[in-house]
Structures are given as C-alpha cells and as structure tokens.
Amino acid sequence: MELRIDLDPTPGVPWADIRRVAMEVKAFLEEIGLQGWPKTSGSRGMHVNVRIWQRWTFSDVRRAALALSREIERRMPGLATSKWWKEERRGVFLDYNQNAKDRTTCSAYSVRPLPDARVSAPLSWEEVSECDPADFTVPPDVGVVHRKLPYSDIYFIANTANRPVKGNAAFRVQGLQAAWWDPFTGKTSKAEMTLDLAPYESRVLVFSKEAAPAIPAMSGSAIPPVDVSTNWSVKFPDAPAMRMSALKPWTDDEARKFYSGTATYEHSVTAPAAMLRVGQRIFLNFGEGAVVDPASERRAPAGMRAWMESPVREAAQVFVNGKPAGAVWKAPFEVEVTGLLKAGDNAIRVVVANLALNVLARDPLPDYKELIAKYGDKFQPQDMVSVRSLPAGMMGPVTLIAK
Numbered sequence: 440m441e442l443r444i445d446l447d448p449t450p451g452v453p454w455a456d457i458r459r460v461a462m463e464v465k466a467f468l469e470e471i472g473l474q475g476w477p478k479t480s481g482s483r484g485m486h487v488n489v490r491i492w493q494r495w496t497f498s499d500v501r502r503a504a505l506a507l508s509r510e511i512e513r514r515m516p517g518l519a520t521s522k523w524w525k526e527e528r529r530g531v532f533l534d535y536n537q538n539a540k541d542r543t544t545c546s547a548y549s550v551r552p553l554p555d556a557r558v559s560a561p562l563s564w565e566e567v568s569e570c571d572p573a574d575f576t577v578p579p580d581v582g583v584v585h586r587k588l589p590y591s592d593i594y595f596i597a598n599t600a601n602r603p604v605k606g607n608a609a610f611r612v613q614g615l616q617a618a619w620w621d622p623f624t625g626k627t628s629k630a631e632m633t634l635d636l637a638p639y640e641s642r643v644l645v646f647s648k649e650a651a652p653a654i655p656a657m658s659g660s661a662i663p664p665v666d667v668s669t670n671w672s673v674k675f676p677d678a679p680a681m682r683m684s685a686l687k688p689w690t691d692d693e694a695r696k697f698y699s700g701t702a703t704y705e706h707s708v709t710a711p712a713a714m715l716r717v718g719q720r721i722f723l724n725f726g727e728g729a730v731v732d733p734a735s736e737r738r739a740p741a742g743m744r745a746w747m748e749s750p751v752r753e754a755a756q757v758f759v760n761g762k763p764a765g766a767v768w769k770a771p772f773e774v775e776v777t778g779l780l781k782a783g784d785n786a787i788r789v790v791v792a793n794l795a796l797n798v799l800a801r802d803p804l805p806d807y808k809e810l811i812a813k814y815g816d817k818f819q820p821q822d823m824v825s826v827r828s829l830p831a832g833m834m835g836p837v838t839l840i841a842k
Contacts, residue, residue: 442500443544444475444487444507445534449520452531454571460519460531461485461567463511479572481551481559484531486544497540508533548583561585566611578604581636591615591647598636601730601747608634610646618651619644623765629653637770638728638747662713664724665839667787672705673832680705686835688752690797696828697801704789704833710780713841720842721780723757723764723787724773726750726835750834751791758788776839793831800828 444464446457461477464487468475475487491500508521511533518530537544545551545559560575577583580600586593592612598604609632610617617630620643629651630644673689674680675698689695689702714721729748747770754768760781765774767789779785804820 440491440493440495440500442473442489442491442504442507443537444489444504445480445537445544446485446487447532447534448483449525449528449530449532456518457485457531458567458570460511460515460533461487462564463515463519464507464533465564465567467507467510467514476561477564477567478547478559478561479557479570479575481545481549481557481572481575482553483572485567486559497538501535501538504533504535504538508535548577548585550577550579558583560611562611574609578606580604581634591645593646594644595641596634596636596644597641598639601638601745603638604634604636606634608632610644612646615646615648616650617644617646618649627651638730639745640770662711662719662841664841665708665711665714666836667706667708667723667839668836670706671833674703674705676700686833686837688830688834689832690828690830695831697797698831699793699795699798701790701792702832704791706787707784708787708839709784710782710839712782714839715780715782719777720775721777722773722840722842723759723776724771724838724840725755725767725833726772726837728770728772748830752829752831752834753793755789755791755833758786758790760786761788773840789833791832794829796826797828797831799823800826 446460446464448454448457465475465477468487468489473489473491475489477485477487480486495503505521508519511519512521515530520528520530520532521535522528522532523536536542547561548558551557551559555573555576556579557572558575558577560570560572562570580598580602581604582597582599584595586595592610592615594610617632618627619630620627622643627645636642668686669684671683671686672680673683675689675695683704689698710721713719728750731746731748733746749768749770750772751767754766756766757764757774757776759776759779762779764776764779767774804823
C-alpha cells in the first residue's frame with residue numbers, strides 16, 4: 440500500500456520548481472519518519488510514492504495526503520499549492536486526490552503518449568536535482584522492467600515489434616560494469632550500450648561490479664556464409680527417410696497436411712578452415728522469418744499471435760556431431776555451434792516439432808456426451824471452426840555463418 444504524492448505543475452511553471460518542491464517533500468517525509476521514492480511522471484510532473492502499512496483506509500490516506508500538501512504549501516508559499524480549483528492554483532499543485540479509491544497512475548517505465556516516447560522513470564533522490572524528463576525516452580516498441588538490488592541493477596528489455604530495433608542506449612547507472620545475461624545458456628558477455636534486438640527478442644542486462652568477458656571480435660577478413668539449404672534427409676517416425684532437395688513445409692505433401700509431431704532433418708557440411716580459427720564465433724542460422732500484416736487476416740475474438748512467422752515451424756532441437764547445440768523457437772533464429780564443428784565433414788541433425796492444431800484440424804472433435812452426462816460440462820471448446828492446418832517444418836534458408 441502506498442501514499443501517492445503527485446506534483447503537477449500549472450502552466451508556465453519551470454521544471455526546476457518541480458524539483459525544488461520534490462526536495463521539500465523529501466525533507467518533510469524524513470521529519471515524520473517516512474521514506475519517499477521519486478519518479479518522473481513521464482509528462483510534465485513528478486511522483487513521490489511512500490510505502491505505508493495496509494491498515495489505513497482510502498479516506499485516511501487521502502486526508503494524510505491533503506495534510507501533507509497543505510504543509511508543503513505553508514513552507515513554500517507561491518511555489519507550491521494545494522488549491523483544488525484550477526483558477527486558484529499558482530505554482531506546483533500537490534494533487535492529493537490521486538489517493539482517492541478510483542484513481543490510477545502510470546507505472547514505472549510506462550511509455551507516455553508524447554512524440555518522444557517519454558517514460559515514467561524511477562529516480563534516486565541524488566538524481567532529482569539534475570534530472571530532466573526529456574532524458575528518459577525509449578523507442579515505442581521497446582519495453583523495460585528495472586529491478587534494483589543491493590549489489591546490482593537488472594534490466595529486462597523486450598522488443599514488442601515484428602521488426603528489428605537498433606540504436607544507442609543509456610542507463611542511469613554509474614560505477615558498475617554492464618553485462619548481457621543469457622537465461623537460456625547461462626553465459627554472460629560484456630555489454631556495449633548499443634541495442635540490436637531481433638523481432639520480439641528480449642534480453643537481460645545486468646550492471647554489477649563484476650566484469651564479464653568481452654565477445655571476441657571476428658579476426659581476419661569476412662568469412663562468406665555456407666549455404667546448407669538443399670539436400671536434407673527428412674525422416675518421420677512412421678516412414679523411411681526421404682530426400683528434400685529444397686526446403687519447404689512438409690504440409691505441402693497432402694499425406695502430411697494433418698500431421699502433428701516431429702520430423703528429423705539431417706545434413707552433412709564441411710566448415711571452411713577460416714571458420715575453425717580460434718576466436719571465431721560460428722552460428723547455424725535458420726533465416727529471419729516472415730513479417731505478417733495484422734490486416735491480412737481475421738483473428739478469432741479470443742485469439743492472439745505474434746505478427747511474424749518463424750522459419751522453423753514451430754520449434755527445433757539442434758545437434759552437431761551428436762552433441763546438443765541448442766533450441767530454435769524465437770528470434771534470432773539461430774544457435775551457436777562454436778566448438779562443436781571440426782575439420783572435415785560435420786553431421787547436423789535438427790528435430791523439428793509442429794503444433795497439435797494440424798491433427799485437430801483433420802477431424803471433428805469426439806462426442807463427449809457420455810462424459811458430460813457423468814461428470815458435467817467442465818469446458819467448452821472455443822473457435823474450433825477456425826482451426827486450420829498450418830505450415831510445418833524448416834522453411835529455410837539455412838546457413839553457417841561467422842560473426
């Protein structure tokens with residue numbers, strides 16, 4: 440539970456006056472044994488949130504906020520005001536009604552509807568005296584969650600768009616080392632302050648005193664990618680292996696249109712000697728995927744989807760020379776195979792699994808009348824008339840690349 444102090448400037452009030460009022464709020468809170476947590480509103484003002492015991496009612500908290508507003512007004516006449524009527528306000532209005540039961544406020548790091556996509560940024564009190572709300576902006580498609588620990592600052596950064604996002608980034612952290620933490624591999628690497636997010640990609644950035652190893656730069660001249668998009672051996676559990684000269688959805692075959700399960704793709708590739716040099720990072724890349732126009736299809740009322748089709752439908756496990764290399768199910772659609780390749784031929788095995796929708800699209804649902812009569816109608820299938828067989832398998836192109 441919290442007491443909210445909303446500093447809302449009247450027209451013409453400079454940002455410096457808001458900061459002065461905020462610092463007086465801090466001083467008063469400390470006098471009465473409370474701690475405030477400041478953040479920009481993301482627009483023209485500032486918020487100070489105070490954690491309080493849950494025993495207080497909305498009316499109690501609103502009256503306390505009103506009393507605080509009047510005290511700050513008394514201390515800073517002409518600069519702070521608690522007057523409710525706009526015609527009577529001068530300076531920075533301490534909006535105590537933000538503590539009413541029906542009021543909401545913007546959350547930390549929420550993006551406001553302004554041309555520069557400002558966010559409501561949490562601050563330390565040391566930052567209040569020099570902060571500027573225009574400093575806290577993010578691309579509108581990027582979401583951020585920040586957690587501050589005694590020994591580190593953690594940022595979860597997510598690209599919510601179906602296109603890549605690139606650009607420089609700045610974080611309000613000083614004296615700490617930045618590192619990318621990969622939750623899928625457990626590896627860490629030194630972070631540069633340049634964002635390069637694939638469609639719908641999310642990453643974890645950690646600032647701490649511990650330095651992470653730098654990602655080695657590619658040495659020597661650029662190494663051309665190796666195309667492995669043709670002549671794959673494809674085997675289904677119920678059939679012998681077949682040769683696929685060019686990658687395509689297995690659902691193009693009428694016999695596999697309603698198949699849900701796995702298929703194993705196998706290929707042999709020779710890596711160039713330059714790729715095997717010490718310090719090179721090698722990836723097996725499955726393509727970029729295809730952007731989907733939201734206006735191109737009608738979605739069921741309860742449906743939701745990412746507006747992008749993966750080049751691997753829907754997920755895959757990758758093995759190189761019999762050893763697991765990772766899984767492919769999200770952008771960027773690639774796995775690192777550094778250290779798994781050897782001189783000469785390398786065996787690549789990709790086990791692809793699709794969705795259960797395809798087998799559900801083949802036949803109508805079973806008749807559940809007897810079960811319903813015995814146990815009751817526990818659920819109702821939704822939108823089953825909209826179920827269609829979806830493309831499945833590896834779409835390509837598949838390449839071996841050095842970075």
